[in-house]
Amino acid sequence: xxxxxxxxxxxxxxxxxxxxxxxxxxxxxxxxxxxxxxxxxxxxxxxxxxxxxxxxxxxxxxxxxxxxxxxxxxxxxxxxxxxxxxxxxxxxxxxxxxxxxxxxxxxxxxxxxxxxxxxxxxxxxxxxxxxxxxxxxxxxxxxxxxxxxxxxxxxxxxxxxxxxxxxxxxxxxxxxxxxxxxxxxxxxxxxxxxxxxxxxxxxxxxxxxxxxxxxxxxxxxxxxxxxxxxxxxxxxxxxxxxxxxxxxxxxxxxxxxxxxxxxxxxxxxxxxxxxxxxxxxxxxxxxxxxxxxxxxxxxxxxxxxxxxxxxxxxxxxxxxxxxxxxxxxxxxxxxxxxxxxxxxxxxxxxxxxxxxxxxxxx
Amino acid sequence: xxxxxxxxxxxxxxxxxxxxxxxxxxxxxxxxxxxxxxxxxxxxxxxxxxxxxxxxxxxxxxxxxxxxxxxxxxxxxxxxxxxxxxxxxxxxxxxxxxxxxxxxxxxxxxxxxxxxxxxxxxxxxxxxxxxxxxxxxxxx
Numbered sequence: 001x002x003x004x005x006x007x008x009x010x011x012x013x014x015x016x017x018x019x020x021x022x023x024x025x026x027x028x029x030x031x032x033x034x035x036x037x038x039x040x041x042x043x044x045x046x047x048x049x050x051x052x053x054x055x056x057x058x059x060x061x062x063x064x065x066x067x068x069x070x071x072x073x074x075x076x077x078x079x080x081x082x083x084x085x086x087x088x089x090x091x092x093x094x095x096x097x098x099x100x101x102x103x104x105x106x107x108x109x110x111x112x113x114x115x116x117x118x119x120x121x122x123x124x125x126x127x128x129x130x131x132x133x134x135x136x137x138x139x140x141x142x143x144x145x146x147x148x149x150x151x152x153x154x155x156x157x158x159x160x161x162x163x164x165x166x167x168x169x170x171x172x173x174x175x176x177x178x179x180x181x182x183x184x185x186x187x188x189x190x191x192x193x194x195x196x197x198x199x200x201x202x203x204x205x206x207x208x209x210x211x212x213x214x215x216x217x218x219x220x221x222x223x224x225x226x227x228x229x230x231x232x233x234x235x236x237x238x239x240x241x242x243x244x245x246x247x248x249x250x251x252x253x254x255x256x257x258x259x260x261x262x263x264x265x266x267x268x269x270x271x272x273x274x275x276x277x278x279x280x281x282x283x284x285x286x287x288x289x290x291x292x293x294x295x296x297x298x299x300x301x302x303x304x305x306x307x308x309x310x311x312x313x314x315x316x317x318x319x320x321x322x323x324x325x326x327x328x329x330x331x332x333x334x335x336x337x338x339x340x341x342x343x344x345x346x347x348x349x350x351x352x353x354x355x356x357x358x359x360x361x362x
Numbered sequence: 363x364x365x366x367x368x369x370x371x372x373x374x375x376x377x378x379x380x381x382x383x384x385x386x387x388x389x390x391x392x393x394x395x396x397x398x399x400x401x402x403x404x405x406x407x408x409x410x411x412x413x414x415x416x417x418x419x420x421x422x423x424x425x426x427x428x429x430x431x432x433x434x435x436x437x438x439x440x441x442x443x444x445x446x447x448x449x450x451x452x453x454x455x456x457x458x459x460x461x462x463x464x465x466x467x468x469x470x471x472x473x474x475x476x477x478x479x480x481x482x483x484x485x486x487x488x489x490x491x492x493x494x495x496x497x498x499x500x501x502x
Contacts, residue, residue, distance in 0.1 A: 037485035044470070045495045080387040209413045209459030222412075227436030295387035296431070296438060309417050309429070324415040332462055361485060 002030065005343070009038045016357035018331075022338065022346060029338045029346060034331065039361035047321035051288055052078055052152065055318065059308075060146050062323060063359045065108065068101045069301040070308075070323070071150040076230060076297035077310040078152050081290045084282055088274045090154035091232040095269045096165070097140070097149050098231070098299070099262045103172070104133040105302035106255050106262070109354045110180060113252060116348040117193045125179050129172055136168045154279025162270040169270070173263045176256075184256040194249035198337040198349035201246055208336075209329040212304020213258060214353045217243045217250035224300035236268045248352040255354075288316045301326055303354050325359035365435045377409060379439075389431070394441040396450055399430065402441060403453035403460075406432045413459040414438065418471040420496060424448075426471050449474040470495035 008019035017038035023031040043062055047055050060071040072094055079086065086094070111126030134144045140159055141147035149155050159165065183190060200210065205218040215222065223240040225233040241257035243250035290312040297308045304326030311320040330353050337353070338346050365373045370390065371383055379402075381392045394402060406413070414431040421427050421444065428450060430441040443450070452475035454460045464475045465484040472493030475481060483490060 037483070037487070040485040042494070048495075077388070206410055206412060207407075207458050209457075211412075222433070222436065228438065293387060294429075296389045296440070298388070298438065305414070305433075307414055307431070309415070309431075311419060320417070320419045322415065322417040328462065329459060332459075 001025070007346075009035070016355070018355075018357050018360075020334070020346075020350070022343065024343050027343050029341050029343055032335045032338050034334060036331065036357065037361055039357050041362060043362040044321050044323055047323075048318055051316040052290060052318065053288070055321065056150060056152070057148075059321075059323065060148070060150075062325070062362055063356055064145055065105050065356060066101055066301045066303065066306075066359070067146045068097050068149060069299045069306050071148075072098065072231075073297045073299040073306050073308040074310070074321075075150045075152050076299070077295045077308045078290055080295035080297070081293050081310065081312050082152070082282070083291075084153035084280055086154040087277045087280065088232070089158075089276045090278045092269050092273050093155045093157075093159055093278060094150070094231045095233060095236070096159065096266060096273075097137070097147060097155075099266045099269070100133055100137050100140075102262050102302045103259060103266075104130050104137065105354075106259050107133065109302075109351075110184070110252075110255060110259075112351055113248075113255075113348070114183075116351050117190060119183070119190065122179070122183055125175070129175055129180075132168055132172055136165050139164065151279055153282060154277070156279070158278045159270075159273065162273050166267065166270050169263060169266055173260075176259050176263065180256050180259060184252045190252065191249060193348070194252060194352075195245075195247060197248045197345050198341060198352055199246045200333050200337050202244070204333065204336050205246070208333045210304075210333050211326045211329055212301070212354075213251060213254045214330045214333065215304065216241065217254045218246035219244040222305075224298050224305050228298055230297070230299060232269070233265075235272075236265050238265050248348060251352045251354075289314065290316075290318070294320075303327055303356060303359070304330065323362055325356070325362065327354075327356045327360040331355050331360055365437050367437075370437065378405060383439075389438040389440045391440045391442060394430070394443040396443045396446055399441075399443055400451050400453055400456065402430070403456045406434065406439075407457050409434060411435075411439070413457050413463070416460070416463045416467055418467050418473060420471070426473050428467075428473070445473055448472060449476050451475070452477040454478060468492060472496065 003024045005022045009017040019035035021033040056071050059074045060067045062070045107126045107130035111123045114122035200218045202219040205215045221242045238261045292314040294311040299306045307324040309322035313319040383390050383392050411432040411434040417429040419427040426445045432439045468481050
């Protein structure tokens, strides 16, 4: 006998609104229909009615987790149009912020996943680690979220004491290696709960335009930091972890290994932070009016590729601001990953694609 | 085949995607006749390209400029085309990733994607007006 089970739009597991209607035969999911848009704020509409400086503040509020990548992507697109070239030190600081943000996002995700697996000790460990990253972000920017670091032509604040961040990094790396990696890669309980669950094949990932760790766990090896480097990523040595099984365990492994790679990038960037200014100072008029044209910026956010397309008509207000977020592409894959799975596994499967509805709905 | 900025034009020629490509501000650009949207989408899918976005923009003549962005082996390709009578052929049957993108574009800019069975609301709710991002007042 078939049952239609509406879940949402408010969830006890993921504190963001969306609705999923599951059609089940007994305990087995046979179909799924998603409803999104509960967080729709018309960010693109609003951005086309504000000047470029206001736009930076606005787009940073697209997401409460990966806020920095939105202002970074926005600024990079504007810099292509007005020719502002950020100094080398600014490019390194942007990388440091982006990788700290990736770490805290991955810790958040790992904690939520651990809780859904039933491993609450690891949930606590992940959130303890996340607090250390938040402390580092707060020390650099003055904020735990919405860092306000990016500006057109560089960053707003310097990192005066890279060694202090390196000291936090030492602690984090040790805890990741001792706690997160062994649990997510080797623990039998985690393996039995996640292996073979919620599979997304490589073909499905490509067809649905999936990006980020979700796609890389299905054998799609793309990472914008490597395939279309921005900021100073082409100066650093790092690996792009790829798994091929496409199940929840593969997503755990990719996320865990990406934490290690983020630490590697951070160590290189903090150790070799170039001296010099951290922003350019264009004439006042050039800060507000952007030459006509269209530019695209892509950034590898914690959840995958973010794309901003900005069209200027030469005035202070952008003609068009297009925001394409990673979860917008990734979330639709849930329809495939829950099919044929146990109803009880559906929360973990949904969470395993690391959804962000603020980003999706904008 | 590795496609780089240096061998881009020759590589795309080999792949049957020749044309006047121009690298500018973060993407390769070329214009595309609206009647070729589906054939191009079919080519991109066969090359395992990933649909990144469809970006709509208003034009003075009331039509919509549509930029179809695809990632082909790390290179971002933007095909610039336009609607006719605010309509253009859907590519969702060729590329499932286009489903949500087309539905969103329909809601924001009132573009009619022809050939779809339905264009259900995505961000809005049934009965809500469409064209909510158009610079003029909302159209019904």
